[in-house]
Amino acid sequence: MSKPAIEKAKQQGFNVFWGDVTAAAYPDNYFDVVIASEVIEHLEKPAISHLP
Incomplete structure (x- = not known):
């Protein structure tokens, strides 16, 4: 998500986290x-990147 898109969403009242x-x-x-x-292709170690 681009910074301008994040700022626009925040201006419209959305709670945005990047x-x-x-x-x-x-x-x-x-x-x-x-x-x-x-998102999996962006994980450093996808084989072990999981939540318990």
């Missing part, structure tokens, strides 16, 4: 749905 998801610090049960599409 960065390493482990640094996001959202509380447990914050989201109803999370969609991660086309």
